[in-house]
Amino acid sequence: MSLKFFHRLKKMAVYEQIGQGYDLTRRADPDIAARLAVHLQIKSDSSYLDVGCGTGNYTLALAKYGGLWHGVDQSKQMIDAATNKSNIVAWQVAEAEALPYADGSFSGVLCTLAIHHFAALTPSFREIYRVLAAGHFVLFTATPEQMSKYWLVEYFPEAIHKSAEQMPSLENVKYALNEAGFNSVNIEPYSISENLQDLFLYSGKHRPEMYLDENVRSGISTFALLASADEIAAGCQRLAADIRTGRITDIVNKYENNHGDYLFVIADKVAT
Numbered sequence: 001m002s003l004k005f006f007h008r009l010k011k012m013a014v015y016e017q018i019g020q021g022y023d024l025t026r027r028a029d030p031d032i033a034a035r036l037a038v039h040l041q042i043k044s045d046s047s048y049l050d051v052g053c054g055t056g057n058y059t060l061a062l063a064k065y066g067g068l069w070h071g072v073d074q075s076k077q078m079i080d081a082a083t084n085k086s087n088i089v090a091w092q093v094a095e096a097e098a099l100p101y102a103d104g105s106f107s108g109v110l111c112t113l114a115i116h117h118f119a120a121l122t123p124s125f126r127e128i129y130r131v132l133a134a135g136h137f138v139l140f141t142a143t144p145e146q147m148s149k150y151w152l153v154e155y156f157p158e159a160i161h162k163s164a165e166q167m168p169s170l171e172n173v174k175y176a177l178n179e180a181g182f183n184s185v186n187i188e189p190y191s192i193s194e195n196l197q198d199l200f201l202y203s204g205k206h207r208p209e210m211y212l213d214e215n216v217r218s219g220i221s222t223f224a225l226l227a228s229a230d231e232i233a234a235g236c237q238r239l240a241a242d243i244r245t246g247r248i249t250d251i252v253n254k255y256e257n258n259h260g261d262y263l264f265v266i267a268d269k270v271a272t
Helices: 003-024 030-040 057-063 076-085 121-131 157-166 170-180 208-212 214-218 221-226 229-245 248-254
Strands: 047-051 068-073 089-093 106-112 132-141 184-190 262-269
Touching: 030 057, 030 106, 030 132, 030 184, 030 262, 047 057, 047 121, 057 068, 057 076, 057 089, 057 106, 068 076, 076 089, 106 121, 121 132, 121 170, 132 170, 157 221, 157 229, 170 184, 170 262, 208 214, 208 229, 214 221, 229 248
Parallel strands: 047 068, 047 106, 068 089, 106 132
Antiparallel strands: 132 262, 184 262
């Protein structure tokens, strides 16, 4: 067994564990879902695919805008949870680099906060290009450059560094999309709002106390997969102290920037 394959199995096992309580803190944010719907240009008579769909939160949110939806994820635990929520989406366990669909099956493809779990970008993007008839492939992701500007690095430096290392750079994402055949790539920065409902990694940007909640941390892969118990304990202790004294305001302000906290990446496939 190769070391890479071993690490992948370990990651999948942890995701099976995360899936058990994932929906306690993770849900589709209406504003993010609305932007995804705009970029996908959803039509009621077309079919769409969510790759790395998790427990189906965004799949189901987007299905309300219309269309026939499919969702795939490598975690059976996640897909089981999605199936228990609704049968209006066709759920399936599958890898991004081996999608179980015919060429040109979909009018749009979605992937939210999941490309860093792909075994490799270009083969996965080629598969997505293959199953896309013509239309948009819409990604919601973060870059290492963006993550380095999260104030969380003050309290959990090793975990944030490891997490940033896993994230493909925007340059690599664009290169892989072009290699896969996509015709054009557009970028829209996204900054965390104060009332964000989906509690992913930087969702507590304006609510630092959120990270003191073990339930919140358990649904965030950076803490569940990459942070040691010692780092979490020490970081939370320092964070709690800074919240009490008000020093947290200075820390948050130090990391303010105009580059966005996440990105929407919209890649186009033009009909031939």
